[in-house]
Amino acid sequence: xxxxxxxxxxxxDLGNSHRTPAQxxxxxxxxxxxxxxxxxxxxxxxASAVSAMDGWVTAGPGPWRIDGQVRMGEAPRTPLMSxxxxxxxTGGALPAGAAAVLRFERSRMADGQLFATVTLEPGTDVxxxxxxxxxxxxxxxxxTTVTPGVVAAAAVGGVDDLDVRRPPRARVIIIGDxxxxxxxxxxxxxxxxxxxxxxxMLAARGISVVEVLHAGDDLNSVREALMRSDTDLIVxxxxxxxxxxxxxxxxxAACGGTLEMRGVDVRPGHPTVxxxxxxxxxxxxxxxxxxxxxxLVAIGYPLIAGLLGAPLPLxxxxxxxxxxEGSRSATRLLAVKDTDRGLITVGRQGAAMxxxxxxxxxxxxxxxxxxxxxxxxxxxxxxxxx
Numbered sequence: 001x002x003x004x005x006x007x008x009x010x011x012x013d014l015g016n017s018h019r020t021p022a023q024x025x026x027x028x029x030x031x032x033x034x035x036x037x038x039x040x041x042x043x044x045x046x047a048s049a050v051s052a053m054d055g056w057v058t059a060g061p062g063p064w065r066i067d068g069q070v071r072m073g074e075a076p077r078t079p080l081m082s083x084x085x086x087x088x089x090t091g092g093a094l095p096a097g098a099a100a101v102l103r104f105e106r107s108r109m110a111d112g113q114l115f116a117t118v119t120l121e122p123g124t125d126v127x128x129x130x131x132x133x134x135x136x137x138x139x140x141x142x143x144t145t146v147t148p149g150v151v152a153a154a155a156v157g158g159v160d161d162l163d164v165r166r167p168p169r170a171r172v173i174i175i176g177d178x179x180x181x182x183x184x185x186x187x188x189x190x191x192x193x194x195x196x197x198x199x200x201m202l203a204a205r206g207i208s209v210v211e212v213l214h215a216g217d218d219l220n221s222v223r224e225a226l227m228r229s230d231t232d233l234i235v236x237x238x239x240x241x242x243x244x245x246x247x248x249x250x251x252x253a254a255c256g257g258t259l260e261m262r263g264v265d266v267r268p269g270h271p272t273v274x275x276x277x278x279x280x281x282x283x284x285x286x287x288x289x290x291x292x293x294x295x296l297v298a299i300g301y302p303l304i305a306g307l308l309g310a311p312l313p314l315x316x317x318x319x320x321x322x323x324x325e326g327s328r329s330a331t332r333l334l335a336v337k338d339t340d341r342g343l344i345t346v347g348r349q350g351a352a353m354x355x356x357x358x359x360x361x362x363x364x365x366x367x368x369x370x371x372x373x374x375x376x377x378x379x380x381x382x383x384x385x386x
Contacts, residue, residue, distance in 0.1 A: 001265040004331040004365065008302045008312065010261055011274055014281050015306020020165045020232055027154055030146045033164035034206060034308040039140045039150065042158035045133035048075070049094045052125040055103040056085040056114055057094050062102075063113040070095070085114050094126065101125035133157050143310035145206065167208040168232035168307045172198050173225045175238035175248065176287060177217045193289040193354050194237045201296055204383035205304045207233065222251035226277050232307060234280055235300065238287030240271040248284050252277055267327040268351030269295035274303070281307070289354035294333040294363055297380050315365060315378035318343050324377060326370040335360035336379065343377060361385045 002010070022036035051057060051070070058064050060082030069087035070076060076095030080086060088094070088101060099122045106118045133139065139153045146164060154162060172194070179192045199209040215225040222239060239248040252259060257277035264272045268291035273284030283300050285292035302312050321342030326332055335356045336343045343364060347356030362379040364371075371377045 001263050001270070002261055004264060004266045004298065007261060007264045007266070007272070007274075007299050011283070011299050011303035012306040012312045014260060014274060014276075015303040016309070018232065018279070018281050018307060019309050020168045020307055022163050022165055024161050024163050027151050027160065027162055030162045030164050031148070031151065032206065033146050033162075033167065034310060035140060035142050035144045035146060035150075035162060036165045036309060037163040038138045038142050039154050039157070039159055039162060041133040041135060041137045041139055043133075044130040044135045045156050046091075046093075046127055046129055046131065048129050049098065050127045051088040051090055051092045051094060051101045052127045053101055053103045054090050055088060055101050055125065056107060057088045057092075057098045057101050058085040058114075058120065059083065059097045059099050062120070063110075063115045065112075066114060098126070099123075143305075143308065145310075165308055167206050168304070169210045170199075170202055170207045170233040170235055171225075171229060171231045172202075172209055172212045173215055173222070173234065173236040174198075174212065175215045175217065175222055175225075175236055179214065179238075194292065197293060198235060198237065198285075198296065201293065201383050202235065202300075202304070205301055206308060207304060217245050217247060219247050219250055219254060222247045223254045226251055226255050226257070226282070231280060233304075234277065234282045235285065235296070236273075236282065237285045237292050240273045240284045240286050242271075248273060249275075252282065257282065264295070264299065265330045266295070266298070267330045267332050269298065269333060270330065272299055274299075286351070288351040290333075290335070290349075290356055291351040293354075293357060294335075297363055297382060298333060298365075301380075313380075315380055316362075317376045318362075318364075318379050320364075320371045320373050320375055320377045322373050324364060324366050324371040326366045326368040329368055331368075332364075332366040334364040334366050335362075336364045337361040342374075343379065357382070 059080040064085035067084035067086050070092040079096035100120050108115050139157050140150045174194050178189050180189050181192050213225045215221040239246045252275045255277045259275045261274040271286045272295045275282040319342035321344050346359040362381045365378045
C-alpha cells in the first residue's frame with residue numbers, strides 16, 4: 001500500500017500536472033491569489049539615498065551654514081557643498097555630497113550656524129540606495145500567496161501587475177444514502193459532517209467551491225455527479241472502500257477515468273483515492289469524519305498546492321509532551337494541540353470521531369514505533385489554527 005509520504009508526493013505531482021492557467025492582473029485585483037511567476041523589483045528601494053529621520057542633511061564637518069531645504073517628492077537639483085546643510089524630512093532624497101543626517105533634536109542653532117550636540121559620524125541616519133531591494137531582486141517567489149505584505153512589497157518595488165493563477169474551482173460530492181442535512185438522525189442515519197467543513201477547508205487553501213452535490217449509494221448517482229460540470233478539482237466523501245456499496249471506483253471507471261491511487265498506509269484514512277475523470281483530478285476522501293477531514297489536510301492540501309504551482313507543504317516539528325502511540329504498521333494521524341509543555345492528544349481518537357476536531361490544532365504524523373515524550377514530532381497544522 002502507498003505510504004503517506006508517497007501519497008503526499010503523488011498528490012502534489014498530480015496537482016502540478018493540472019495547474020490552473022496564469023493571468024496577469026493589476027496588483028489591486030490579486031489579493032489571495034497564488035503567484036504564477038516571481039515578483040521582480042523594477043527599481044532599487046530606495047531608488048537613491050534618503051534620510052531616515054527628520055533633521056538636517058549635512059556635508060563635511062560642522063558647524064554648517066543652512067542651504068535651503070530638501071523638498072519631498074523631488075530629486076535634489078544641486079549638490080550639497082562641504083560646510084552646508086539643508087532641512088530634510090524622513091524619506092527625502094539626499095543631494096550629491098551629503099555625508100550624514102543630523103536629527104533636529106540633536107542640533108542647535110547659534111549665530112546663524114547649525115551645530116551638532118553629538119558626534120556625527122558619516123552615514124548617520126542615511127538609508128543608502130538599494131538598502132531594502134536591489135533592482136532585479138526577487139520580492140516573492142512563484143507559488144507564494146498574495147498577501148497585503150506581498151502587495152506592499154511589490155508596490156514599493158515599482159510593480160504594477162502580477163502573474164497569478166486563478167483560484168481552482170472545485171465540486172464537492174457527498175456520497176451516502178444514510179446522510180441527512182438537518183435534525184436528529186434516526187437509527188441508521190448520520191448527520192452531514194462535510195457539506196460546510198469541506199468547502200471551508202478548501203477555501204482556506206485558495207479553492208473556490210462552485211457546487212456541493214449529494215449522491216446516493218448507487219453507481220449511476222455517483223457517475224452522474226462526477227460528470228456534472230466543468231471544474232478543476234473534484235472532492236468526494238464516502239464510497240471509497242472495496243465493499244459492495246462502495247461505488248466511487250466503479251463510477252470512475254464508468255466515466256472512463258483512471259485510478260491513480262487506491263489506499264494509503266495511514267490510520268485513519270487508508271481508503272483514500274486519487275483519480276482523474278475527464279482530465280480533472282479527483283480526491284476521494286473516506287466516509288468517516290475524522291478520516292475524511294484528516295486526509296483532506298494530509299493528502300488533499302498537497303494536491304491543491306500542486307494545482308496552484310506552490311511547493312509541497314512540509315510538516316512542522318514540535319515537541320511531544322507525552323508518549324504518542326503509533327498504529328502498528330501504518331502512519332497514524334493523531335489529533336493534538338500545543339501546550340506550554342508541548343503537544344498533547346485531544347478527545348477520543350478514531351476514524352468516525354468528528355468531535356475530536358473541535359479541540360484539535362494539528363495532526364501529528366506518528367510512525368508505528370510511536371514518539372516518546374520530549375522528542376520531536378512532525379505535525380500538519382489544521383487550517384482553522386492559521
